[in-house]
Amino acid sequence: MRKARSVLITGASSGIGRALALAFAEPGTRLALVGRNATRLAETAEAASAKGANVEQVILDVRDRDAMRLWIEAADRAHPFDLVIANAGITTGLAMDALAEEPDAVRAILATNLVGVLNTVEPLITPMCARRQGQIAFIGSMAGLRGLPYSPAYCMTKAAVHAYAESLRGRLARHGVQVSLAIVGFVKTPLNDSITAIKPFEISDARAAELIKAGLARGRAIIAFPWPLFAAAWLGRLVPARLYDLIMGRIEANVPETNERLS
Ligand SMILES: NC(=O)c1ccc[n+]([C@@H]2O[C@H](COP(=O)([O-])OP(=O)(O)OC[C@H]3O[C@@H](n4cnc5c(N)ncnc54)[C@H](OP(=O)(O)O)[C@@H]3O)[C@@H](O)[C@H]2O)c1
Numbered sequence: 001m002r003k004a005r006s007v008l009i010t011g012a013s014s015g016i017g018r019a020l021a022l023a024f025a026e027p028g029t030r031l032a033l034v035g036r037n038a039t040r041l042a043e044t045a046e047a048a049s050a051k052g053a054n055v056e057q058v059i060l061d062v063r064d065r066d067a068m069r070l071w072i073e074a075a076d077r078a079h080p081f082d083l084v085i086a087n088a089g090i091t092t093g094l095a096m097d098a099l100a101e102e103p104d105a106v107r108a109i110l111a112t113n114l115v116g117v118l119n120t121v122e123p124l125i126t127p128m129c130a131r132r133q134g135q136i137a138f139i140g141s142m143a144g145l146r147g148l149p150y151s152p153a154y155c156m157t158k159a160a161v162h163a164y165a166e167s168l169r170g171r172l173a174r175h176g177v178q179v180s181l182a183i184v185g186f187v188k189t190p191l192n193d194s195i196t197a198i199k200p201f202e203i204s205d206a207r208a209a210e211l212i213k214a215g216l217a218r219g220r221a222i223i224a225f226p227w228p229l230f231a232a233a234w235l236g237r238l239v240p241a242r243l244y245d246l247i248m249g250r251i252e253a254n255v256p257e258t259n260e261r262l263s
Contacts, residue, residue, distance in 0.1 A: 003217070005028065005029055005030060005082050006029075006030045006032075006079050006080060006081050006082050006083070007024050007029065007030070007031050007032070007081065007082065007083045007084075007085070008032045008034070008072070008075070008081050008083070008084040008085065008120075008124075009021055009024075009031065009032070009033055009034065009084075009085045009087055010034040010035070010062050010085070010086055010087050010088035010116070010120050011034070011035060011062075011087040011088030011089060012031075012033035012034060012035050012041060012044050012045075012057075012087075013033075013035030013036070013037045013040035013041040013043075013044055014035070014037075014040055014189065014190055014191075015187070015189030015190060015191060015192075015205050016087055016139065016184070016187055016189060016205050016208050016209060016212075017033075017035070017044075017085075017087040017088065018040075018044045018205065019204075019205035019206050019208060019209035020085060020087065020209045020212060020213070021033050021044050021045075021047075021048045021055075022044070022047055022048055022051065022206070022209070023206070023209040023210060023212075023213045024048075024053070024213065025047075025048035025049075025051035025052065025053035025055070026051060026052055026053060027052035027053070028052075029052075029053045029054070030053070030054045030055075030056075030079055031048055031053045031054070031055045031056070032056045032058060032075055032079075032081070033045055033048070033055060033056070033057050033058065034058045034059075034060050034062070034088065034120075035057075035058075035059070035060075035088070036059060036060070036061055038059055041057050041059065042057060044057075045057040056075070058071060058075075061263065062088045062112060062116030062117075062119055062120055063111045063112055063115060063116050063119070063262070063263060064119070064263075065115070065119045068119040068120060068123065069119070069122075069123045072120070072123040072124060073123050073127075076123070076124060076127050080127070080131060081124060081128070081134065082133070082134060082135060083134070083135045083136075083137065083216065084120060084121060084124050084134075084135075084136055084137065085137040085139065085212075086116075086117040086120040086121050086136075086137065086138050086139065086161075087139045088112065088116055088120070089112060089113045089116075089139065089157075089191070090108070090109055090112050090113065090191070090258050090260050091109070091151065091154050091191050091194065091195065091255060091258065092105045092106070092108070092109045092151070092153055092154060092255065092256070092257050092258035092260075093150050093151035093152075093153075093154060093195070093253075093254075093255020093256070093257070094149075094150050094151065094152070094255060094257075095254050095255075095256070095257075096252065096253075096254055101152060101153050101257070102257055104261055104262070105153070105257050105258050105260070105261075106152075106153040107261075107262055108258055108260040108261050108262055109153045109154060109157055109258060109260070110153070110156075110157060111262050112260065113154070113157035113158070113161065114157045114160050114161065117138065117161055117164070118164075121136055121138075121168075124136065125168075125172070125177070128172075128175075128176075128177045129172060129175035129176070129177055131176075132175060132176030132177075133176055133177070134176070134177045134178070135177070135178045135179075135180065135216060135219070136165075136168065136172070136177065136178070136179045136180070137179075137180045137181075137182065137212070137216055138161050138162075138164070138165040138179075138180070138181045138182065139161075139182050139184060139212075140158050140161050140162045140165065140181050140182060140183045140184065141154075141158040141183065141184050142183060142184065142185050142229055142230065142233045143155045143158050144157075144158030144159040144160075144161060144162045144183065145159075145162075145183070145233045145234065145236070145237060146233065146236055146237050146244070147159075148248060148253075149245070149248050149249055150197070150251075150253040150254070150255050151253075151255045154255070161181075162181060162183070165179055165180075165181040166181065169181075169221055178219050179221070180215060180216055180219070180220055180221060180222070180223055181221065181222055181223070182212050182215065182223040182224075183222060183223070183224040183225075183230060184208060184212075184224075184225065185200075185201055185202075185203070185225060185226050185229040185230070186199035186200070186201065186202040186203070186229075187202070187203055187204070187205055187207075187208040188202055188203070188204055188205060189205050194255075194256050195253065195254070195255050195256075196253065196254040196255075197251065197252065197253035197254065197255075198251070200228075200229060201226040201228055201229045203225075203226060208225070211223065211225045
């Protein structure tokens with residue numbers, strides 16, 4: 001099992017990103033933690049430092065392409081990253097009686113969950129390939145496996161991230177860079193708490209981080225959990241569209257619209 005020594009995590013101020021920071025925190029590890037909320041990011045940084053890691057907290061908006069590129073390139077020159085985890089993300093969706101998502105909310109989630117992921121990963125592809133060493137991890141979702149009628153834009157962003165991760169994986173392997181995609185089920189976080197729905201097999205953020213870390217250490221291409229939900233979602237892809245729509249349409253879910261807008 002390979003040990004990552006220099007790790008970049010976006011969205012480290014809450015939920016899965018925070019739990020990942022704590023999971024990787026140990027003496028000898030350097031953590032670069034990105035988020036926007038200074039107070040919550042400082043709390044994560046303090047907890048990770050207490051576990052012996054060397055921590056840098058960076059207030060950055062993943063949607064800011066230039067700022068992300070400038071900071072990531074400089075940080076990578078100073079302390080080359082072994083692992084980047086593109087985790088930062090938001091959700092948006094539909095209330096029970098809503099027809100379509102607010103167009104500005106759709107653009108906002110694309111900016112964070114898709115363009116923000118590109119802004120995180122792109123600056124590191126060339127340097128990692130040049131070193132012939134590195135690992136790129138994407139945080140996908142079961143929602144990326146097949147569209148859900150209550151969160152169209154969220155599903156779109158995660159499906160796009162899945163396709164991008166898969167494409168990159170095949171391209172970069174021969175350059176010594178591993179690409180992993182975490183396909184994540186329900187994890188108890190503020191993002192997940194905002195959604196009203198049944199959440200089968202929900203797990204804690206600490207357990208999710210543990211599973212992602214273990215999968216990354218093994219260099220797994222796909223890190224999917226919990227497996228019963230993954231199996232059901234995977235099988236769901238084989239169900240004919242009309243039947244799938246009928247089943248999913250009966251599920252009561254309320255996903256609030258994001259307050260985020262393009263900055
Ligand atoms: N929880 C689940 O059930 C679940 C399931 C599948 C996949 N996921 C994915 O897991 C990832 C983390 O979600 P979570 O559940 O841990 O949510 P969360 O607790 O709400 O945390 C989201 C993190 O993303 C950061 N973030 C959002 N927009 C950002 C921006 N523009 N720039 C920088 N950072 C930004 C937030 O930082 P600030 O608050 O500081 O801005 C926060 O640290 C997301 O990609 C999500 O889609 C979650």
